Amino acid sequence: MMSTFMSRNKLHLVEVVVILLALFFLIPFYFVLVNSFKSMPELLKNTASIPEIWRFANYQRAWDILNLPLAITNSLIITIVSTVGLTTIASMCAYRMVRKPSKFNNMMFSLFVAAMVIPIQAIMLPLVKILNVLGIINSIPGLVVSYIGLGIAFSTFLFHGFVKSIPYEIEESAIIDGCSPYRVYWSIVFPLLKPMTVTVVLLNTLWFWNEFLLAQLILLKPELRTIQLAINSLFSEYTKQWDLALAALVMSITPAIVFFFFLQRHIIEGVTAGAVKG
Template identity: 50%
Template sequence: MEQDSRYRVQTLILEVVLVLVGLLFLVPFYFLLSNSLKTFGEILSDAAALPGSLQWANYKAGWEAINFPSAFKNSLIITVVSNLLLVLLSSMAAYQMVRRPSLFNRILFGVFVAAMVIPFQSIMLPLTDITSRFGLSDSLWGLIICYIGFGAPLSVFLFQGSMKAIPLEIEQAARVDGAGTYGVFFRIVYPMMRPMYVTVIILNTLWIWNDYLLPSLILTSENLQTIPIATYMLFGQYTKQWDLALPALVLGILPVIIFFLAMQKYIVSGIAAGAVKG
């Protein structure tokens, strides 16, 4: 009885600590939401206070200031196309590496793993030079190709671990029934790896949607700006339009938060599947 009571007390303390930690992570959202509904003067005078009156007009002004429909369209195209190509190419590459364990494939997988630890800052200048030489600068497709290159190492790594958990006997039975390589992949492997597909899409979406540095290097035209770049334009050397930037930030992160909350149940199952070694 005493042990059960001690267990309940420890569980209660742990739950209280976790709730407090969770509330701590929500503090930045409080500052973002509350200040997005204030006047510029209220933001400067006391950023921690609640708004005196809700300035919903800030959202309309922020919407127009960053040309939100155009920025949203560009971000959506880049994120969706990059994700589709990343999951397709990375999963097929990982399948080849797992099912054809040659020396070349082992070396290639090692290169993918090594690429994950290369600092992006060390290749910024060569990247801008190469994209300019190949006519990929100031182009959505050029940015998408860059995202595929930078996102492939982690995606291949996750898919490779998940592939090892699929029994080879299932694929062999499908081949006996007449299925080819593509038939086995899309009819057998893909359905069994769906949690990992969703996991890779979620992780890449959070990265690509919120990325500022890579689009700022590749895109220069105003009509090609993504949401992070368009929002950054509200911050100049001498002026910082907080009353417009904060509502724009809320509008920018809202779609990806909704997407994450709708899909986050697949993260744990997908990463757990990728951690299984054959």
């Protein structure tokens, strides 16, 4: 009886600690949201206080000045195309490596794993030079190709572990029935990859939507800038428009937060299932 009481107290203590940690990590969101409704003088006066007057005009001004409809459209196109392309290529690549083991496939998988430890800062200049030679610098396709190339290693690694957990007997039955390799993959294997597919889509979508450094290097034309580049344009050497920037930031992170909460339960499910075998 005493042990049960002690275990319950420990559980309650852990819950309290987790709640306090959650509140601590939500503090930055409070500052962003509250200060997005303030004027610049009021914001500089006290960043922690509730606005004396809730200025919803900050959102309208940021929407118009930054041309956010165009920036959001560019971000959506880049995010959707990059995510679909990366998910398709990585899943097929992992499936081929698992089902057709060879020295070449094992070597390629080892290279993918090794590439995961290379920081993007180490390859930025060579990447820009390659895009320039290919003639796709300063274009949305150039950024999409870069995202797919940089994300293929980690996504393939995730799919690789998950494919191992799929019984090969299912595919053998389909092959006996006369299915082609592509039909087997798209009709049988890919639907079974749903938990990991959702995980890969979620992680890469959040990355592509919030990425700034690579987009700044590749997209130089104002009409091509993403929402993150549009927000950054409010800051210069002599001017920092925090009131508009915070309002724009709230509008930029809202879709990402909604998307995350809609799919976040699949992350643990996908990663855990992929780690069961192999």
